[in-house]
Amino acid sequence: MLDENKNLIQGENGFWEVVIGLEVHAQISSKSKLFSGSSTDFGADPNTQVSFLDAGMPGMLPVINGFCVDQAIATGLGLNGTINLMSVFDRKNYFYADLPTGYQISQFHHPIVTGGYLDIETESGGSKRIHLTRLHLEQDAGKSIHDLHPNYSYVDLNRAGIALMEIVSEPELRSAAEAMAYVKKLRSILRYLGSCDGNMEQGSLRVDANISLRRPGEPFGTRAEIKNVNSVRFLGQALDYEIQRQRELLEQGQSVVQETRLFDPSKGETRSMRTKENAHDYRYFPDPDLKPLILNPERIERIRSKMPELPDAKKARFEKDYGLNNYDANILVAEKETGDYYEKVVGGIKNTDTKQAAKLIANWLIGEVFGAMNRENLTIERLPFLPVHLAELVDLILDQTISGKIAKDVFSHMWKTSKSPAHLVKDLGLQQITDEGLVQSVIDKILSQQGDKVAEYQSGKVQLFGFFVGLVMKELQGKANPALVNELLKKRL
Ligand code: ADP
Numbered sequence: 001m002l003d004e005n006k007n008l009i010q011g012e013n014g015f016w017e018v019v020i021g022l023e024v025h026a027q028i029s030s031k032s033k034l035f036s037g038s039s040t041d042f043g044a045d046p047n048t049q050v051s052f053l054d055a056g057m058p059g060m061l062p063v064i065n066g067f068c069v070d071q072a073i074a075t076g077l078g079l080n081g082t083i084n085l086m087s088v089f090d091r092k093n094y095f096y097a098d099l100p101t102g103y104q105i106s107q108f109h110h111p112i113v114t115g116g117y118l119d120i121e122t123e124s125g126g127s128k129r130i131h132l133t134r135l136h137l138e139q140d141a142g143k144s145i146h147d148l149h150p151n152y153s154y155v156d157l158n159r160a161g162i163a164l165m166e167i168v169s170e171p172e173l174r175s176a177a178e179a180m181a182y183v184k185k186l187r188s189i190l191r192y193l194g195s196c197d198g199n200m201e202q203g204s205l206r207v208d209a210n211i212s213l214r215r216p217g218e219p220f221g222t223r224a225e226i227k228n229v230n231s232v233r234f235l236g237q238a239l240d241y242e243i244q245r246q247r248e249l250l251e252q253g254q255s256v257v258q259e260t261r262l263f264d265p266s267k268g269e270t271r272s273m274r275t276k277e278n279a280h281d282y283r284y285f286p287d288p289d290l291k292p293l294i295l296n297p298e299r300i301e302r303i304r305s306k307m308p309e310l311p312d313a314k315k316a317r318f319e320k321d322y323g324l325n326n327y328d329a330n331i332l333v334a335e336k337e338t339g340d341y342y343e344k345v346v347g348g349i350k351n352t353d354t355k356q357a358a359k360l361i362a363n364w365l366i367g368e369v370f371g372a373m374n375r376e377n378l379t380i381e382r383l384p385f386l387p388v389h390l391a392e393l394v395d396l397i398l399d400q401t402i403s404g405k406i407a408k409d410v411f412s413h414m415w416k417t418s419k420s421p422a423h424l425v426k427d428l429g430l431q432q433i434t435d436e437g438l439v440q441s442v443i444d445k446i447l448s449q450q451g452d453k454v455a456e457y458q459s460g461k462v463q464l465f466g467f468f469v470g471l472v473m474k475e476l477q478g479k480a481n482p483a484l485v486n487e488l489l490k491k492r493l
């Protein structure tokens, strides 16, 4: 499991241990906002999706969106947390131009979910359990736009009031790589559940990273918080920079200031934004317009009974049912769509040895298909051929109609023409040659032309075998059954 020492950093005068805890804001995939009926569609014109409530007009009353509550419950269950039958909405007070009410409705003392965990892949191929502190529901704020006018800032309230789940981890991450793995895994689980689309570019998933350094065994050091990181790669870069910055400060005998910092991707640096508020600065108190959220246990059970299979369970099943190794299974379950596609292909197989076929399909998907997808910048939903066609191609390899090498040609035709591989093999005359007599005659011809080489081979230069195989294959346009060529050549030589 965890190799504590591996993550230590060699400093000038001894080792440092990195301590990271993440707060992830995940936008709930809901058509309407947490307490109002306004639309949440991304990319609408500024301030076109703002109700009186979102705009902070006096006398408006919030009404909780039951669908969002269900999504938070499902997410809490998916993350192995405890769903609290009573939770409370608090007002978190602060003054900012994009917050017209002057407070954000959030949950502080009584969140909807407590505890939970998720398992991440470590770099050494093992796994590590990261515990969660809580998951709570809150509203998003609006957006201030500072770069449209030299003298003024603009405010877009479309985002104000959109439902977020804030998911807080314990400070158990020990490197930038672990933090990145954590976000990837959390994103994957949310996407499987459908509770958040995980779109980091559009801001549906934003990460606040808390990071500090300490000497191994010492109490936690003072942390800095890097706000609103919107890509996994930037998270890694921001944390690497911060580790370096804090290490230098501490080694020079200075102290880290508890503050909020921003990552600038163009410079690869973090810089101070403001000193960190403490909870008491927010003057939290229960929102008098909202009753405590009381959940019926049956509601939780109903949601539990409809939970989809999550990535860890899918991975275990792929390993068991299809004999996949850890590496392949990980890749195939990371995105729900990939796992679904894989199983569609496996379902289309006619060959009787499903495990052998399943392994070969995994190779093809991860190798040829993903390679071509990357080249053409396509997602798996937009492949130019059907899952059954890939199954058919694998069947053709397994029943020895074509060799693996020819299959790659067929694949590229399949990609271009969207035709079935069986048709392509026929049309292009690519069937494997298994006619012993024909192969034998070609071997005889080649060997008689290569008298010198045959003599060399027979006097001990056995590495020439591949050379003969190559010539025979070339003569037969690569279509001869490789096992047959090998066998007949050996006999002859
Ligand atoms: P706040 O209320 O200021 O956001 P929390 O105590 O809720 O602070 O912690 C926020 C996040 O910071 C959590 O993910 C937690 O794991 C992490 N964290 C707390 N202390 C440290 C520390 N010393 N170093 C790194 N991360 C920390």
Ligand code: MG
Pocket: 023
């Ligand atoms: Mg916080």
